[in-house]
Amino acid sequence: MKKTFYQLDRILTEYADVWRISPFISSSPAWTQEYPKLTEWLLALSGDEVDELQGDDNLLCQKVAPYFSVAQEILNLIQLPFCEKQPSLARSYAWQRDVPGRKVEQIEAFSAAIADISDPLLEWCCGKLHLGRYLAEQFNLPVLGLDINEKLVEHANQLAQRMKSNARVEQCDVLSDEAKSKLTSQQHAIALHACGGLHVSLLEASVENKVKRITLVPCCYHRFNQSDQFHPLSKVAQSSRLKLENDDLRNAVRQSNTASDRTRAKRKKLQSWRLGFDLLQREIRHVDEYLPVPPISPAILSGSFVQFCEHVATLKGLKIPEAISIEKYEALGEKRFFEFSRLELVRMTFRRALELWLVLDRVMYLEESGYECTLTQFCSADLTPRNILIDAVRLKAII
Numbered sequence: 001m002k003k004t005f006y007q008l009d010r011i012l013t014e015y016a017d018v019w020r021i022s023p024f025i026s027s028s029p030a031w032t033q034e035y036p037k038l039t040e041w042l043l044a045l046s047g048d049e050v051d052e053l054q055g056d057d058n059l060l061c062q063k064v065a066p067y068f069s070v071a072q073e074i075l076n077l078i079q080l081p082f083c084e085k086q087p088s089l090a091r092s093y094a095w096q097r098d099v100p101g102r103k104v105e106q107i108e109a110f111s112a113a114i115a116d117i118s119d120p121l122l123e124w125c126c127g128k129l130h131l132g133r134y135l136a137e138q139f140n141l142p143v144l145g146l147d148i149n150e151k152l153v154e155h156a157n158q159l160a161q162r163m164k165s166n167a168r169v170e171q172c173d174v175l176s177d178e179a180k181s182k183l184t185s186q187q188h189a190i191a192l193h194a195c196g197g198l199h200v201s202l203l204e205a206s207v208e209n210k211v212k213r214i215t216l217v218p219c220c221y222h223r224f225n226q227s228d229q230f231h232p233l234s235k236v237a238q239s240s241r242l243k244l245e246n247d248d249l250r251n252a253v254r255q256s257n258t259a260s261d262r263t264r265a266k267r268k269k270l271q272s273w274r275l276g277f278d279l280l281q282r283e284i285r286h287v288d289e290y291l292p293v294p295p296i297s298p299a300i301l302s303g304s305f306v307q308f309c310e311h312v313a314t315l316k317g318l319k320i321p322e323a324i325s326i327e328k329y330e331a332l333g334e335k336r337f338f339e340f341s342r343l344e345l346v347r348m349t350f351r352r353a354l355e356l357w358l359v360l361d362r363v364m365y366l367e368e369s370g371y372e373c374t375l376t377q378f379c380s381a382d383l384t385p386r387n388i389l390i391d392a393v394r395l396k397a398i399i
C-alpha cells in the first residue's frame, strides 16, 4: 500500500496546479495552453457525456488518458479489489422497515464485506442504527451505537425495541473523552460513512484503547476537522511535500452520481447563475477577478436571474448601476457554465486519487499502530461513491 501511496503522492504533488485551480474561478486555467488537444476534446463533449464522465472515475480517466497521459497512471493506481462475498438475499422485514432502499443495499454489502463477526460491536456515528440493528440480528451479537443527535437516538432506540433487537444507542459526542472511554480491546468498532474528524477520532481512540478490529467506510474528509490545514495521521504522509487544506479535501468527494436528476438540474442552474453573476460583478467592480459568494439555497431558483443578482449583490455590498443590463449575464453565465463543466473534468480526473491518498494515510496509520489492514470496494459506486472499506485487525503479537 505504501508503494501506491508514494505513486499517488508524486502525481498529486506534480499536478497540484491542475487539480487545485477550479475553472469556476479561473475561466481559462493555465493547463489549457499546455494541452490544447485535451481542451478541444473537452469542449466538444455533449451534456450527456459530461454527466456520464462526472459520475464514473474509471471511465473519466480512460477517456482523458489519450490527451493527458497521467490519467492512465491514475486509472491503474485507483483500482481496488471488490469485496468477494455477495450480500445474502434473505432479508428480514422487521429490520428493513423504515430503512431507505439505497441504505438497505449499502448495509447488506457492508455486512457481507466484514463476513465473520464474533465480538461485541460498537457503531460510531450510527444515526438511526440501521447497520447496528441489522448486524445484531444477523450475528446475534450486542451492538452499542453512539450518535450526537438526540432525535435520531430516540428514533433508533424505538426501532430497536420494536424488533426486540440486541442493539441500542447512547447519545454521545464522539469527539469527547466519554466516547473514547467506551472503546475496549475486546470490541469490534464499525462506522459507515463517518465524516472526516469523526472517523479520525474513532481511529485515534481505537489505537489508544487497542480495539480488536475496526471496520470503517470513511466519507466527507473535509468535515469536523480541527483546523483548515489537514494533518495526516501516518508518519509516511506526514513526511510528504503535499500539504492539503480543507478545500482540497472537499475535492475528494465532489461527485454526484447518486443525486436525482432534479437535484442535479437545480445544481447546474445555480452554478450557471453564479457564473453569470461573477461576470456581472467583474464588470461592476472593474476588477477581472473571482469574488467568493457564500452558499445559496436552491430555493432562490424559483425567482428570476435578475432577482438572484440583486440578492447576491446585496450580500456582497455591491450596487448594480441602473445602466447595466443584468439580463444579458444570464446567457453569458450559461456559456461559462458550458465551458466550466467540461474543463472541470480534468480536475475530477484526480478526485479518486486524492480520496485514495487520504484513505491510505488512515491505513498506514493503522499499520504503524499494529494493525493488519485490507482495503476493498464494498459496493459499486452507483450505490454510494464513498465505497472504500478499511478493515483493520489488531495483530496478536502487539496485544
Ligand SMILES: C[S@@+](CC[C@H](N)C(=O)[O-])C[C@H]1O[C@@H](n2cnc3c(N)ncnc32)[C@H](O)[C@@H]1O
Pocket: 103, 124, 125, 126, 127, 128, 146, 147, 148, 149, 152, 172, 173, 174, 175, 191, 192, 193, 194, 195, 198
Ligand atoms: C453521514 S451520517 C451517517 C449515519 C449512519 N452511519 C449511516 O450510514 O446512515 C453521520 C452521523 O454522524 C452523527 N454525528 C455528527 N457529529 C457527531 C458527533 N460529534 N458525535 C456523534 N455523532 C455525530 C450525525 O448525527 C449522523 O447521524
